[in-house]
Amino acid sequence: MKSYHLDHLQYLETEAIHVMREVAAEFERPALLFSGGKDSICLLRLAEKAFRPADIPMPFLNVETGHEFPELLEFRDRRAKELGAKLIVRSVDQAVANGTAVLTKSEISRNRMQIPVLLGAIEEYRFDCCIGGARRDEEKARAKERFFSFRDGFGQWDPKNQRPELWNLYNARLNGGENMRVFPLSNWTEMDVWEYIKREQLEVPNIYFSHTRECFFRAGQWLPVPPPHTDPTTPDPFEGARPGKEPRKTMVCRVRTIADMISTGMLESPATSIDDIIGEISAARVTERGSRADDKASEAAMEDRKKQGYF
Amino acid sequence: MSQHPIEILRFNTCGSVDDGKSTLIGRLLYDSKSLMEDQLEALQRSADITGGGQVNLANLTDGLRAEREQGITIDVAYRYFATPKRKFIVADTPGHVQYTRNMVTGASTANLSVVLVDARLGVIEQTRRHSYIAALLGIPHIVFAINKMDLVDWSEERFLEIRENIEAYLPRLDVLKDVKFIPMSALNGDNVVELSKNTPWYQGPALLGHLETVHIASDWNLNAFRLPVQWVNRPNNPRDQKLHDFRGLSGQIAGGIVKVGQEVRILPSGLKSKVKQIWTYDGELEEAFCPQSVTLVLEDDIDVSRGDMIVGMEKLPGKNSELHARICWMHPKALAPGRKYFVKHGTQTVQAMVTSIDHKINIQTYEVEPAPAELAMNDIGEIRLRVSKPLIYDGYRANRLTGSFILIEQGTNHTVGAGMLHAPLEPVKPEYDDFAI
Structure with a gap:
């Protein structure tokens, strides 16, 4: 007898493909955040699975701190080229140079500086949705995150006032200036990511x-x-x-x-x-x-x- | 397929503050080695600082500052663990005021529900409430975990008494297909992972053993083919003739099985065609089933777009713009007749007006209050809706994906309600039955 069931990676994959196609269908100007890290590598394969044989209908966006591993940047640029995607890079250095961000002497890490740069890129390109590779198992504040995570006109997340998310029905409606962050890997664990990389034989930096x-x-x-x-x-x-x-x-x-x-x-x-x-x-x-x-x-x-x- | 296919079981846990829910989840995570040292250290630290030495497992996912400060859980938290046999996604919902809304959310995607019952208290209002929601959401499997059995001296009589009390009210709920009762002490680990020596009279599995083996492959509807068209795949590639003409209909199969060569009908238009190809990135398939995500190519070049549904020729869904549904209200602003909303159902969003509220259900007593003026947050009731374009749908009992919808408030775009449709009175009658292309 033929068995009609999916193993765990196939289940997570079909869920993520569904989410990505909802983004393509519901938003006018989506972008996919691609850093070259393992989670976003999975996102790219899922995008191929969701949209081929057509082109992936959104550009890739990456925000650089200026402190990146050179190996990662090389990998990022090459993958984007291989997939025929448009890669948009915005950096903290650019933002400092044009005055939209100011470095704090006491804070060596530019991690927080990525926030204004990301929001600047969203505004510049009028992105209404950014797909990211965040997972709920990564971190406590992410455990309460939605697949479709609403951000107000200032890009802010209000954890106490999130839209309930039921079945596979995602509320993608926005008013002007608002935007959405979408996380197709919400239900993936670190182990799932590596098992998927193995099954799909994906290259990693x-x-x-x-x-x-x-x-x-x-x-x-x-x-x-x-x-x-x-x-x-x-x-x-x-x-x-x-x-x-x-x-x-x-x-x-x-x-x-x-x-x-x-x-x-x-x-x-x-x-x-x-x-x-x-x-x-x-x-x-x-x-x-x-x-x-x-x-x-x-x-x-x-x-x-x-x-x-x-x- | 990997050599050892491992399935995912999604379950939710229902319980109130002191019935040992955190302890139970903590034990499952700990005994499956899913808790890491840095997490345990962080728990220990917060216990030393704020908990008077008591480790509170809720701190694992109550990661938001307001939650830690107020000792509350804001809404559904998802936790992940795995054993060599299965992977698990747990929707953990808090037991306070917004309970119904959160539990409904967590239950909407669950295969199984674990309802905790304190053996000393037996069936209380909350037990009836949790049972009701599990049944309402059509969760295929339910486990009543009769917890704190150590505090009633592992009495088989007490266990059977509680079981009888629950079985007495279950017939008043929608059909629960698979019901299990497990005597347990989550604190001491009895019948959680290992079978307990304290319950020689209990013949069933420990909870984890049940979670690892309960048959979930048939939880998806495999009876009647449904593909809500999500996205039309048109490469429009001028360099490649084959790709230039490619027109695929992408979506996640919401019911049944589809095969190459099979006749299908497009709804609401009623047009017929045949499946020419089931396209996936990994190669063409001969057949595909729910809940796979696929791209169908049809024999005929007919007009199909997002929001349409491709279905098999048998077991047709209903089509109506007057809908009758059970609803859980999720927003502080009450639902009242005459209000306008958006309905998102499958892959389409239409305008809707609530025409009447038939009744409200008291989910503790199961009593029905006819024709209430409104439904407040956390209320469950029956409503009638008129939508701007007929929906193609099934009853929620037959199909959880084609029988569910959400209500969205116009203007604010808040998700304000979760709806479960009653079965259509009759299947759709396609207008163009003899119309061949």
Whole structure:
């Protein structure tokens, strides 16, 4: 007898494809947030599955802090080109240069600076919807997030006043100036993402695999030593983020989750394949976000950023 | 397909503040090793600071500042865990004022509902309320977890008494297909993951064993083919002749099975055609089933757009602009006859006016109040609606996807109600039955 049921990845996939097609059908000017990280890599495959043989009917958008791993940027640009998609990049540096963002001396991380840059890009292109790769299992403030997450005219999230979401019926209605963030991977776990990458044989940036790298120890984690600053005519983008007297060592390591270079803790690991990574996650005793400095700022770090318009 | 297909079971847990719901979920997460060290440390920290040493598992997902400050849960939280046999998505809903609205939301996507009953208190109003909502939302499987059995000395008589009390009122609800009763102590872990030595008189599985094995493949409707057209796929590619002419109808199958070569009907137009191709990124399929997302190519080039439904030739759905539905109201501004809303049903949104409220149901006593003036937040009642364009629909009992809708307030765009349609009085009669293309 033939069995008509879906395994867990097929279920998550059909749910996500449905969500992506709702975006294409309900919004006039959607964009897909693509950083080159593992979650957004899955989003791209889902977009192919949702929209082929037609073109993916939305551009990709990425917001750079200026502290990115070079490997990630190379991968991002190449994937967008391979898929024939338009890639829009907006950066904190541009925003500082044209005066729409101001750097805070005391805050080395530009993580929060991504907020005005993202909102600026939404305004510039009049995007009414941005698809993102966030998952509910990642972080507490995300556990209450909707698939279709409403943002007001200032890009703000109001967690206490969210639209209830029932069955597979998503309320996509907006008034002028408002916009939506949509998260097709809401129900995926870190393990699901890697299992999907394995099943779909998706390429991921090589920094997810074990390599040798010089790191230094700061605020409870091993951070990568930033690339040297070679052009003395420009300010050093990593000023303040370079190692001082902290302990240093050359590590065989990889990333489990990618923020930028100054907030991604490196994980000592011999994992050189997707199978190794899956094995490592099954045995892991800390969560993925345990290696993200941007989430450790306070108990409500993510909530505060999200309320202001973060991804 | 992977070598060991692992399915996802979605369940929700219903309980009030002190009946051990957090403890139960915590135990499932902990015993399946889904709680990580940094989470446990964070729990321990918050317990030391605010809880007088008591670990509160709600802190795991009550991540919002207001929730931690006020010790409340704002709305549905989703948690994820896995065993070697299955993956689980748990919709955890808080037990306070907005309970009905949240539970209805969490229940709308659930395969199974776990209703916690305190063995000392037995059936209370909340038990009846939780049972009602599980039945209303058509959850295929329900488990009554008779908890805190250690506090009634593991008495089989007490367990049977509670079971009888529940079985006495179940016939008053819509048909619950699969009902289980499990004696339990979530605190001590009896019959949660491992079978308990304290209940030699209990022959059934522990809760986790039941969750891992309950048959869910037939929870989706596989009887009558339904494809709400979501998006029309037109590559319009001038460089490739084949792609230039490609016209696919994309959507998630909401019921039944479709095969290449099969005759189908497009509703509401009633036009007939045949399935030429089931296109997917992973290659063409010979057949596809609910809830797969596919792209159909038809033999004939007929006008089909978003909001239309492609159906099989047998077991036709209904078509009507006068609708009769049960509704859960979810917004502080009450529902009253004469108000206008948008209805989102399947892949289409139409204007709607509430023409009457037939009655309101007291979900604790199951008594019916006829013709109330309005439905307030968390009320459940029967309403009649007139929509601006006829809907193609099934009764909610037959199909949870083609029988459900949401109401959206015009202007604010708030989602204000969740509706479940009564079965149509008659199937649609296509006007162009003999009309061949």
